[in-house]
Amino acid sequence: MLSKNLKIYNTLSRQKELFEPLRPPHVGMYVCGPTVYGDAHLGHARAAVTFDVVYRYLSFIGYKVRYVRNITDVGHLEADSDDGEDKIAKKAKLEQLEPMEVAQQFAESYHRDMDLLNTLKPSIEPRATGHIPEQIKLVESILKEGLAYEVNGSVYFDVLKYNEKKKYGRLSGRVIEELMSGSRELDGQSEKRNPLDFALWKKASPEHLMKWDSPWSVGFPGWHLECTAMSGKYLGDHFDIHGGGMDLMFPHHECEIAQGNACNHIDPAKYWMHNNMITINGQKMGKSLGNFITLQQLFHGDHEKLEQAYSPMTIRYFILTAHYRSTLDFSNQALQAAQKGYKKLINGYRIAKRLQYTEDPEIAVQPDQVDQVNKSIEAALGSMDDDFNTAQAIGHLFNLLKKINSLYTGQLNPAVFGKETFDKMIQTYVRFLDGILGLTEEKTSNQDQLLEIILNIYSKAKTARDYKKVDEIRAALKAMGIIVKDMKHQIDWAYEE
Numbered sequence: 001m002l003s004k005n006l007k008i009y010n011t012l013s014r015q016k017e018l019f020e021p022l023r024p025p026h027v028g029m030y031v032c033g034p035t036v037y038g039d040a041h042l043g044h045a046r047a048a049v050t051f052d053v054v055y056r057y058l059s060f061i062g063y064k065v066r067y068v069r070n071i072t073d074v075g076h077l078e079a080d081s082d083d084g085e086d087k088i089a090k091k092a093k094l095e096q097l098e099p100m101e102v103a104q105q106f107a108e109s110y111h112r113d114m115d116l117l118n119t120l121k122p123s124i125e126p127r128a129t130g131h132i133p134e135q136i137k138l139v140e141s142i143l144k145e146g147l148a149y150e151v152n153g154s155v156y157f158d159v160l161k162y163n164e165k166k167k168y169g170r171l172s173g174r175v176i177e178e179l180m181s182g183s184r185e186l187d188g189q190s191e192k193r194n195p196l197d198f199a200l201w202k203k204a205s206p207e208h209l210m211k212w213d214s215p216w217s218v219g220f221p222g223w224h225l226e227c228t229a230m231s232g233k234y235l236g237d238h239f240d241i242h243g244g245g246m247d248l249m250f251p252h253h254e255c256e257i258a259q260g261n262a263c264n265h266i267d268p269a270k271y272w273m274h275n276n277m278i279t280i281n282g283q284k285m286g287k288s289l290g291n292f293i294t295l296q297q298l299f300h301g302d303h304e305k306l307e308q309a310y311s312p313m314t315i316r317y318f319i320l321t322a323h324y325r326s327t328l329d330f331s332n333q334a335l336q337a338a339q340k341g342y343k344k345l346i347n348g349y350r351i352a353k354r355l356q357y358t359e360d361p362e363i364a365v366q367p368d369q370v371d372q373v374n375k376s377i378e379a380a381l382g383s384m385d386d387d388f389n390t391a392q393a394i395g396h397l398f399n400l401l402k403k404i405n406s407l408y409t410g411q412l413n414p415a416v417f418g419k420e421t422f423d424k425m426i427q428t429y430v431r432f433l434d435g436i437l438g439l440t441e442e443k444t445s446n447q448d449q450l451l452e453i454i455l456n457i458y459s460k461a462k463t464a465r466d467y468k469k470v471d472e473i474r475a476a477l478k479a480m481g482i483i484v485k486d487m488k489h490q491i492d493w494a495y496e497e
């Protein structure tokens with residue numbers, strides 16, 4: 001069942017549009033992934049969770065999604081400019097590592113954190129350095145179209161010339177004249193004809209670490225080019241959804257649109273989606289502000305701004321409690337509320353999975369109960385159809401949770417819903433949580449702690465000469481493959497050999 005009601009806010013048109021994929025039931029989605037030179041933080045988490053839910057929901061309503069999310073391991077220069085140092089190469093120099101060691105280390109830590117947040121792996125996760133020939137081809141094709149120029153071994157995109165044919169700035173709503181007046185004058189050192197031009201290929205200085213042969217120089221590709229190359233290769237020149245954080249809208253996505261149009265005379269994607277940013281106590285997050293908190297620090301409570309540790313599912317739930325296009329403000333208070341909310345929902349999940357329907361001839365189906373459940377289910381799905389409004393969907397899930405809790409405590413009899421509605425309610429609740437929202441149960445206690453508690457009870461039973469209980473405990477643990485080691489000086493346990 002492909003939903004015909006899904007609406008997506010398209011940044012390009014600034015309105016919600018009915019989602020009509022180009023080649024149903026297939027959907028192609030490209031999301032800008034991390035530049036791997038540091039640990040992942042809340043901003044990474046928000047982008048990853050946002051598009052994870054898009055991916056999950058599209059799959060849930062029946063689409064076959066090819067989800068491509070890249071890893072930027074070259075070409076992303078400091079301050080997103082064309083002249084700074086490469087972010088990864090800079091880190092490599094500082095730590096005396098190979099750039100590929102830096103990329104490997106932080107790609108792995110990114111994956112670890114995203115796994116903890118229960119984001120599904122993309123279908124393809126291409127890397128910029130693995131697509132240099134494709135990027136060189138694009139530069140050649142843009143040069144052939146007359147929309148780029150070469151200076152001293154570097155190649156720049158000619159924004160003004162492109163703007164004569166296709167408007168530059170459509171996505172971010174920027175007007176070229178304003179951009180021109182707002183940009184700094186070229187200082188005479190620059191190779192660019194115009195300050196708005198951006199690099200497609202940069203000639204590398206001798207000390208530059210990552211460089212490749214090209215028809216123009218030994219150099220490296222401009223940052224924006226990789227996404228055009230990789231989305232084109234895996235999804236085609238015109239695909240369904242392009243996503244990323246709002247900070248990427250300009251210049252990165254604007255440049256992607258220009259590059260795509262220059263080569264293929266069409267916008268790369270039909271729908272452009274942007275998740276909003278996370279602020280910390282109302283402030284922008286930044287290394288210089290001392291409020292830069294990595295996910296690992298959050299998970300371990302290891303930062304002076306943190307009153308406690310917050311589990312990955314708490315963070316995930318916190319992100320989902322706001323619509324992805326709203327700003328989301330981090331504070332200890334907000335996260336503590338999120339922790340409570342998550343635990344309420346997940347306790348309901350545990351109950352729902354165990355609840356059984358029982359026929360009761362004494363009890364009649366109550367139409368108002370059936371109606372309330374159906375309305376909540378429809379509203380939850382309707383919220384997702386309304387530009388993935390997870391915040392509202394969660395509100396409707398809480399209404400279902402009330403029913404589930406009343407069934408659990410015995411205040412409501414399952415028979416008031418009738419079997420069909422009962423099953424639908426349980427299935428919707430469970431699948432919404434672990435399928436669509438990706439919220440799973442976090443088991444907090446570990447084996448060692450639990451066994452310590454049991455051995456304490458064992459020891460007390462023994463002191464009280466309650467041998468029946470002692471035997472019961474031994475037998476129950478043995479059934480789990482655990483042997484009680486009852487020694488003179490201590491009681492311990494071991495795996496059964």
Ligand SMILES: [Zn+2]
Pocket residue numbers: 031032033227252
């Ligand atoms: Zn990108």
